[in-house]
Amino acid sequence: MIEIKNIVKQYNGVPVINNLNLTVNDGEFVVLIGPSGCGKTTTLKMINRLIEADSGDILINGKSIHELNGEKLRRNIGYVIQQIGLFPNMTVEENICVVPKLLKWSKEEMSQRTHELLELVHMPYEENAKKYPNELSGGQQQRIGVLRALAAKPPVILMDEPFGALDPITRDTLQDEVKALQKSLGITIIFVTHDMDEAIKMGDRIIFMDKGVIQQDAAPEEMLRHPANEIVRNFMGKHSAAYRSQGEDMTCESLMKKRVYTTTENRKTLECIEMMSHREVDSLVITDESHHFKGVVTIDMLKSEGVAGESVGKVMRTDYPTVHLQDEAHKAFDWLTKTNLPYVLVVDNENVVKGIITKTSMSKALASVVWGDQG
Amino acid sequence: MMEWANRYGADLIQAIITHLYYVLIPVALGFVIAVILGVLLSRVPKISGYILPVLSVFQTIPGIVFVGILFLYVGMVPATVLIALTIYAVFPILKNTYVGLLNVDEKVKEAARGCGMSPLQILIKIELPLAMPNIFVGLRLSTIYTVSWAVLAAMIGLGGLGDFIYRGVGTNNNMLILTGAIPAAILALSLGALVDWIQKRLTPRGLGGKRG
Numbered sequence: 001m002i003e004i005k006n007i008v009k010q011y012n013g014v015p016v017i018n019n020l021n022l023t024v025n026d027g028e029f030v031v032l033i034g035p036s037g038c039g040k041t042t043t044l045k046m047i048n049r050l051i052e053a054d055s056g057d058i059l060i061n062g063k064s065i066h067e068l069n070g071e072k073l074r075r076n077i078g079y080v081i082q083q084i085g086l087f088p089n090m091t092v093e094e095n096i097c098v099v100p101k102l103l104k105w106s107k108e109e110m111s112q113r114t115h116e117l118l119e120l121v122h123m124p125y126e127e128n129a130k131k132y133p134n135e136l137s138g139g140q141q142q143r144i145g146v147l148r149a150l151a152a153k154p155p156v157i158l159m160d161e162p163f164g165a166l167d168p169i170t171r172d173t174l175q176d177e178v179k180a181l182q183k184s185l186g187i188t189i190i191f192v193t194h195d196m197d198e199a200i201k202m203g204d205r206i207i208f209m210d211k212g213v214i215q216q217d218a219a220p221e222e223m224l225r226h227p228a229n230e231i232v233r234n235f236m237g238k239h240s241a242a243y244r245s246q247g248e249d250m251t252c253e254s255l256m257k258k259r260v261y262t263t264t265e266n267r268k269t270l271e272c273i274e275m276m277s278h279r280e281v282d283s284l285v286i287t288d289e290s291h292h293f294k295g296v297v298t299i300d301m302l303k304s305e306g307v308a309g310e311s312v313g314k315v316m317r318t319d320y321p322t323v324h325l326q327d328e329a330h331k332a333f334d335w336l337t338k339t340n341l342p343y344v345l346v347v348d349n350e351n352v353v354k355g356i357i358t359k360t361s362m363s364k365a366l367a368s369v370v371w372g373d374q375g
Numbered sequence: 376m377m378e379w380a381n382r383y384g385a386d387l388i389q390a391i392i393t394h395l396y397y398v399l400i401p402v403a404l405g406f407v408i409a410v411i412l413g414v415l416l417s418r419v420p421k422i423s424g425y426i427l428p429v430l431s432v433f434q435t436i437p438g439i440v441f442v443g444i445l446f447l448y449v450g451m452v453p454a455t456v457l458i459a460l461t462i463y464a465v466f467p468i469l470k471n472t473y474v475g476l477l478n479v480d481e482k483v484k485e486a487a488r489g490c491g492m493s494p495l496q497i498l499i500k501i502e503l504p505l506a507m508p509n510i511f512v513g514l515r516l517s518t519i520y521t522v523s524w525a526v527l528a529a530m531i532g533l534g535g536l537g538d539f540i541y542r543g544v545g546t547n548n549n550m551l552i553l554t555g556a557i558p559a560a561i562l563a564l565s566l567g568a569l570v571d572w573i574q575k576r577l578t579p580r581g582l583g584g585k586r587g
Contacts, residue, residue, distance in 0.1 A: 050488060075491030085486030089504040089579045098490045132581025148490070158489075 007056035018212040031203035039212040078149030078157035093129040139170035256355030265313030269306040394535040397525035405464025413472025468513035475509025511574040522563040
């Protein structure tokens, strides 16, 4: 357990951390987030005494961090930084073993540990241990950075925007890997980021900081649903908005597709089949001359019931489900899941066809709720 | 050719040995002094911003003047030459060591602190190895400069390849000048190559140098 008690830190008389109190439980994944200059990195670095607090104390498992000297303390706390920070003059194995070597482990122990750790991230020892950092990809380098922090089996790992410099795909993979490692090894991680996506994905708990003060301390779900104040809400922006609009603000109009293939009811069946094959669709929406909804005709209906030369008005299905422009998206989703139809129609007050909602529009809308609006 | 070898051969070998002695000892001493000073100065970069320009002024005093002054105080002994050349050998190595140490990425140093290394461990395990390419640039410069400055030893009658050159200039004998100048040039090139070779052996593959 890490207890941060009444920590104060000033630079040139300007307070950057203002009487901060925070308790982190064993095995917890805590994310510190906030705008730049909010004090999140300073807080992190005070835990391993890279920065000394002006007053207050930090206890790890009940013992003040000032009981050990800074170097000994840091050997028992893993530390991963942005921009990787691997030692370019050392091989992968030497980098991983930096802390074990400082702790005077035997050669056998170190070699065994390196094997184990490389195994964890699926980088075979034989291929990778003797490589230098500049011979690895960015993602592999940051994996080694994480392994270096894990090497001496510290109970706590501090991470300072560790994935900031990686491309989105690699970052995503590494986030998954680190989260899985944290769960399986049962370690405590304190993680600094300015990226809300990352915080929501990684954290058991998110600590939102601004101006050296904790603004909110909550589980990701809770923070999304109920941002504590305006600062938190603004920072979360799209995330919070997407969350709130789930099934409430989202209307059928906002997610319908506007392109609908329509035709009129006096068209002949063969003409309709021709139109379908030309447009590569298997159904048409039937309207009158001024686009008022009349019904739907599918290729199957034409095949089984249609008579050549007859108008489609006689074959079409008129009880097809429609939703109103201003209806909640929920209503359309319910129709789609209940009836197993390929789409529902969206009409306005005059029953004029305005668009359709397909299963694809439904999954897109759901995705935007889960991952934020991707445009 | 045979005549030349008979006349100068023994003298030439003696002169090359003396010359080497005037190069290797000052460069070795200068290297040790420069690296220590470079490390110390790199700990206080604010102060070093004033110290280094002052030192570089000394560098611009012509060697001939400096040897002359030392000669007055120390006398016509090899120590005069060795002291002068050592002082000259220090500066290129010092400057490059200092720059090399300052150029070590702050993030890498922070990572080292975060791993629990002491300042001395960071210096020895991280900073000096990473500054190695710069230090060698300085060593190479010092070595080559010292080969040419060592010619000045002859000015106060202390031998070396400069002997041939001064005598050649004095007697208007081009053959004699070349007998001193060509071996001196070869010496400079081969010592430079030796430094390059040592550097390749010592630089880890991770720093971009190719090994072996």
